[in-house]
Amino acid sequence: MRKSNLRYRVFGIAITTLISLLLILYPRTHEDKKPGEPGLLGRKRTVEEMLKDFTSWSAIKGNIASHIKLGLDLKGGTHLVMQVETDDVIKQFTDNNTRQAEETLKKANIPLKAVTSPALGQVIVELTDAGRYEEAKTKVQNEFGREWQFSSGGATVLNYSLTAIGADQRKAQAFRQAMEIIENRVNAFGVAEPTIQSHGPEKAYQILLQLPGVDDPERVKRLIHIDSKLELKAVVGQPNVSSTKEQALQAAASSGGVAGNMEALPVSDRNGGSTDGGFIVVEKNPVITGIDLRDAAAVPSRYNVRDYEIHFTLNPTGAERFGTWTGANIGKYLAVVLDGKVKTFPKINDRISDRGQITGDFTKETGEDLALTLRSGALPAKIVFLEERTVGPSLGADSIKQGVVASGVGLVLVMVFMLFYYRLSGLNAIIALILNLIFLIAGLALCKATLTLPGIAGIILLIGMAVDSNVLIFERIREELRHGKIVPSAVESGFNKAFLTIIDTHVTTIVSAFFLFIFGTGPIRGFAVSLIIGLLANLFTSVYVSRTMFIYWLARGGPKVDKISI
């Protein structure tokens, strides 16, 4: 081997090591620093401060910690998997279209037997007059659009079914919306670095939410769950609370309510109990909905400091509509409806344009949560929790300690054996092993991979597996020496012959780690990533680095080396 070749090899290894060390030890960037701490940007740091990044143990520890992202199982936090009930959206859509078909045909004076929806995404129109079939078909199809597929069910029956593509589009849209809204809510709650992503197979409509460091997951869950659908509706007639729905509707009908455009809603109990405080009749079509909101905030009540109320403002279009409506209805009553329950029903004393309030039995917490969910908008579909894991930070800290001890013990055991069994060549393997670990950690930092508890286990396992390549090579060299080869050629052919085997063993392990990556979420994925990066690093250290060291030793010993410590 020529000298210049050796020089290139050493240079390459040195550069790789240097870059890796930089990746691990590089001082934290400005954003990672706490306010007041001297950063890279902003105030210029003195030389001593910069040096400190590499000399003070706590600074080094802090820098390493800032580059390695810890998983929830080590840091503590909450992991939630939830299902967006996208069927809700399809049901709503079907119901709307059923109603719409009925209205359209009635408007056109086409006599109807019934418009029904026997299942999700299916609408059946039954006519009484077969002669107007084509006319009805055109009218309804125009209304429904291309998302619905027509099929004839006889001389008077029109079947419409929602196409699969149409249904998927609606579902996907609702899913995206739900994810966005949940993200808004979580961000507003002030969680640092939340992870929100779609989870599981396509069309499963599941969301994975990870909240590191959240010590009160119940509140976050409530926040995600709350429906918060706000509507302002006109009260029909006088706001008389009746004890049953039927009574309420009867009373409203006698005071001039139109049967098709009114509904009886429960009045929410002031004391926060589960029983409702009777029913009140309101108009079906709301004056204002949550979409018209510009802002909402929880404000302490003027009457009782412990109580909170929600103050909201409307956006310009909402304000205009609300202003016109209240101006025309002074003296009447307005119901504030939240999630289908009437919270309050104040009398309209004056024209109101852009602000209003919801009073009720709110505490600071429930009030703030409600305001937040109002601001973020209503969820398009229900959310159901499928999986919930919470790791306390103390358990994570225990795990880190145990992981570090176990890796330390494993490392020392392996090193001692290698040194004992292979002597100086064992030292070669140890250097390769240490470099391997450095490259692994640098790789984790570079990929912004998350270190998890199984990931630490993967590193420990890797310590054992990493020396495998060295063992393979050393045993091969020993064999060649036994066969009477001279040292340099024994080393050469030892490396050459072991090389293919090493490639084969690494590829198969990487294949299994790759499937592990596909299979797992969170901790398991972290394990797979550690394993893959470690194996790649190992390929480099055991074959290239270790060989370079041999070349160096042989070169130092001159052309006639006849002994090797192996």
Add this chain to the structure above:
Amino acid sequence: MIEIFKDTNYDFIGKKNILIVISLIISLLGIGSFFLKGFNLGVDFSGGTLVTVRFKKPHDDTRLRTALSKQNIDATKVTIQPISQITGATKNDVLIRLPQTVADEKSGGGIDADKRGIIDALNNHYTEIALEGRSNKADVNNSGSETLKNALIAKAPLGGQAGAEEEYARLAAAIIKYRDTERGGLIGDISEIPSAGFDPKSTAVLKDVFYAGDFNIVDASVVGPQVGKELRNRAIYVTFASLIGMLIYIAFRFEFIYGIGAIVATIHDVIVTLAFFSIFQWEISLNVIAALLTLIGYSMNDTIVIFDRIRETLRIKRRDDLDGLSNEAINQTLSRTIITSGLTFLSVCALVFFGGPVLRGFSLTLFIGIIVGTYSSIAIATPIMLWWKHITIDRAKLAEQAKKSTKSNAEAKSAKSDQKEK
């Protein structure tokens, strides 16, 4: 030179029938156990609730069960298991496990009903602190900083002075940090808190607002039935996908039959390892599956090293004596096989003894798997490959012999006729 195995010449292939029979018996025992005893599937796969509680004092099993049944939790279904710490300070950690009780995720209570039930049971019926001692107070051991802050705001010990709310928030965060980083999640008594850098005068105030409960929930997993089922299916699917992936690679690099040998050996490893889990009813968690998949890759390594050696020798030596040649290859790589497995085994031992209870299932899987995997690459993979080769080679030989004999006959005839001509 220290050598453990020097010029070994064990006759592995000659004893292959015995070895295969032993493996078959163990595998069949394992499969029998799969059907008879089944598996102890953890909450990851069966769904349910798993809560790790850290108590101040060692827990009282009967009292805990009574507390749970008082909260309408069927105590016969509950598994209560103290976590043993092999090394390190003993902590009174207890696993409370409940199987799936909700039919599906949409049922009224939500999937976390059992978790809340367990916490309520501990709070209402297990804690020794009298109810009067904690009414209207917040539990520092079982609350988030938000709750502590709100408790301070509600009691308002500082009065309505400006900036009081920020001070409460700071105080709440400091208490939580003290609890989690210095006390391992449990504060013994409220009077400890001032020593953590608070104004000693505030002890009385803190005692008025907070109490230190007897326990802390350090870990809680709730898995709904749907997720459990999905994970179960996915674990099986990925295990097979990973095996097929390797089969393709080996078939590409060697020959298809080498791949079959390696895969059979690996399936054998998985079955035998799972047999331990079934017979001893160890819990199968996500981590165990991760370890099994790692094992698949690892066990394959030993096999490949041997196959590589067989292939290499085949290039130089005569093809006839495949058995002897394979046995030679196993012996030649034996010291490497044993040393590598031994070293990985050492690392895994470190993991078993020092890795902590969370990784116990993971470590145990590898502990058994490495032993079995090393054995199978010697005793299963190569014999299977040879067995197939024999069938095909013998057939080829017969065909060749048949050809040769007709050829030699013809040659002999022509030779004779040549002689005659001369």
